[in-house]
Amino acid sequence: MADAGAVKANGGRVALVTGASGGIGLELARLLAADGCDVVLVARSEERLRAAASELKGAYGVATQVVAQNLSDPGAAGRVKAAVDELGLKVDVLANNAGFGCDAPFVESDPARQRALMQVNVAAVVELCRAFAPGMVERGAGGILNVASMAGFMAGPFMSTYYASKAFVQTFTQGLHAELRLSGVHVTALCPGPVRTEFWNAADAGQTLLAHAAMGAPRVARAGLRALRWNKTLCVPGIVPKALVFATRLVPRSWMAYAAAALQLPKRKG
Secondary structure, X not given: OOOOOOOOOOOOOEEEXXXXXXHHHHHHHHHHHHOOOEEEEEEOOHHHHHHHHHHHHHHHOOXXXXXXXXXXXXXXXXXXXXXXXXXXXXXXEEEEOOOOOOOOOHHHOOHHHHHHHHHHHHHHHHHHHHHHHHHHHHHOXXXXXXXXXXXXXXXXXXXHHHHHHHHHHHHHHHHHHHHHOOOOEEEEEEOOOOEEOOHHHHOOOOOOOHHHHOEEHHHHHHHHHHHHHXXXXXXXXXXXXXXXXHHOOOOOHHHHHHHHHHHHOOOOOO
């Protein structure tokens, strides 16, 4: 199978990674930099991005750029594209990693937080793909890695909006993969299970049973970029997550939802 070249060392290649200040995003940036890509790092915290950029430049000798944007703000994806254009860069690899969850009964959740979740997890992914995919198609090469989740294969009580957002990313990516399969652009959805990152604290889910089965971010990032290189539609790293995803084909969805509820139920104090 021909290699896309999008994640191999090649002078002048540029990778843009969202959610790059830590976790899977930072690991993706490290691996892409190690493969010779210059990197554009996108996240909310400019301070943390600059620390990451300094690390990557020192360790791998690549050019680094920082674009501090909160992707929960409408229009943020357009501002990212404008910043890249102003820098005179063409993005060869897009890693849509930014995302967060909300662990609470839906009727008790904060509507503003739910709205922000949908903006980051869904709208920004679509908008960034629309911003950078045409250039890849025009050049006949490139790679798009959208970070979905094992959660996208089932319903998730107490994180219902998050699970639904990842189902969207998974389905959207599968459609885009089919659309671009003859264009030279590789498109992959990375669907990990729980990952040991700051995500769990941000989602208020650090004390759930599911969090204790988490994998390491470096392993997940390596699996995702390997799948992108081979242009796999979906990548589910790890034996246990693969088994759980397979089980979703055999077990009624309502049963899976009840099982997810038991795993996802926040531990109450007192």
